[in-house]
Amino acid sequence: MNLLVLTSSYPRFEGDGAGAFVARWCESLAARGHRVRVLCFRGEGAPPGSPREVGGVRVRFVPYAPRAQERLFFGAGGPENLEKTPALAALMVPAAAAMLAAGLQELRAERADRIVGHWVLPGGVLARALGRLTGVPSVVVGHSGGVHALGRLPRGVARVVAGEMLAGPVTMSSGVLAGRLCDLAARPGALASVVVAPMGYDTPGEGGEGKPPGARHTLRVGFMGRLVPIKGVDRAIEVVGELRSAGVDVTLEIAGDGPERRGLEARSGKGIAFLGHVSGAKKSAFLKGIDVFLLPSRRLNGGRHEGMPVSLLEAAGCGAVPVVGEVPGVERWLAEPGWQMAHDDAGLRAALQRAARLKAGDPEGFEALRKASRRCVATLRWPEYGLRWERWLEEPACLFWDGDPGG
Structure with a gap:
């Protein structure tokens, strides 16, 4: 053609x-x-x-x-x-x-x-x-x-x-x-x-070290995308900060750049890192190293929302468990959408707490969930x-x- x-x-x-x-x-x-x-x-x-x-x-x-x-x-x-x-x-x-x-x-x-x-x-x-x-x-x-x-x-x-x-x-x-x-x-x-x-989406190539030593019990949460209002990264920072204050062993890595970066960095605390734009081996290492991919997107005025972000597919394809905000229609590509879909900050917080408990208390169950996440998006590769x-x-x-x- x-x-x-x-x-x-x-x-x-x-x-x-x-x-x-x-x-x-x-x-x-x-x-x-x-x-x-x-x-x-x-x-x-x-x-x-x-x-x-x-x-x-x-x-x-x-x-x-x-x-x-x-x-x-x-x-x-x-x-x-x-x-x-x-x-x-x-x-x-x-x-x-x-x-x-x-x-x-x-x-x-x-x-x-x-x-x-x-x-x-x-x-x-x-x-x-x-x-x-x-x-x-x-x-x-x-x-x-x-x-x-x-x-x-x-x-x-x-x-x-x-x-x-x-x-x-x-x-x-x-x-x-x-x-x-x-x-x-x-x-x-x-x-x-x-x-x-x-x-x-493409499965990241070879390279990247994955999880560093000492991360076995820490829930490593990642976000990847443009730092613009519809992505809701401020919600991710707020929720992870609250969980850390409550004693949950969780970190957040933010990969990407955009007009909101300076303001987001100013409101971030310990355990939250900004990586900037990642590609190649750095992107591969990031995706392979996280446990949960957090997409805290929000609806904007007029009802505008995201469609199907490729970053979510890439992360799930590497075995990261997606937790998704206000992105209607992605349920089809999630292993357990009942709790992985969260429409407000309380829902995001509860989903991350559930993932943290599962990883710490049932590693085999968490690994099974990672494998299920890969299977859910495999047809889109x-x-x-x-x-x-x-x-x-x-x-x-x-x-x-x-x-x-x-x-």
Whole structure:
């Protein structure tokens, strides 16, 4: 297949976390012999000049304004950027026009079998529009941010756009988001047509020392992600601090960076460490060394919540037991969701206490839970997971989760 991918986020340089899961999705298909071309809006840090080849994928960053003004995407993310600086909305029309022009140029130079839009807004809308203009079939791969952005539009506009997403093949990272899309389109009966398929994850490579000596009885809790409000890292710091004050032997390691880091560090106490961005062997050692992966995410104003963070899958794939905050729809990927899902600070505290007791009092039971956590996410592991995406892209009418795609 020849795929033309439209996205608002993609790694701009080595180690860049922006759109990393989109890049891995593209690379998994390129590794299977497919031609993958990516068009991404340009932003600060994007390389100048001609398209480049990265991981077998041809990547082109599309300019849509003078460089100093290209602040609609990247940074904290499109929704956050618009909330902080509403005037950036003026860039939406020139950005869309620039992407459509770039897409038409690409398709004139080289035909595609599918146009793929990542995120409902703007990638999905632009993929559908480009497909109608050229006759090339389009598919939409939805993530949480685009659906919530759609929900903030006037009701009539949101209904039209959501209906357009449902007019062709579309995936969402959770059943909750799929339901939300159908509600916005006023088509609840269309839910069965939306494929629920999160992004996949890689098992960290060899390397990393895992748990250091003396950690046998300590519950090592870890978080990995951007330090932004929706991640709720302040909740993790508060809860772990309270448990330590109550005598629970627990530590917290925070891997990642972002605009909230300075404030979070200022409110942290003993037993809480900030590692900054981790990759390669350091990331592998971090994931292999923790007992519990804490994702204390919260709903923001307007109901926005996360979809299916890849960091959770990576940690579970290494055997860390996930404890999750307000991220509806992840229950399917947890071994014991009844207590691993926590909707408030008290729930997070109780879940960590339970994990600490289990590790200290029943090591074999805790190890069994770690193994169960690995099994729960095994079907989402690259490169095997790419087989399902390949089959679905070739024939969207097939059932994504039906049977063994390698058979």
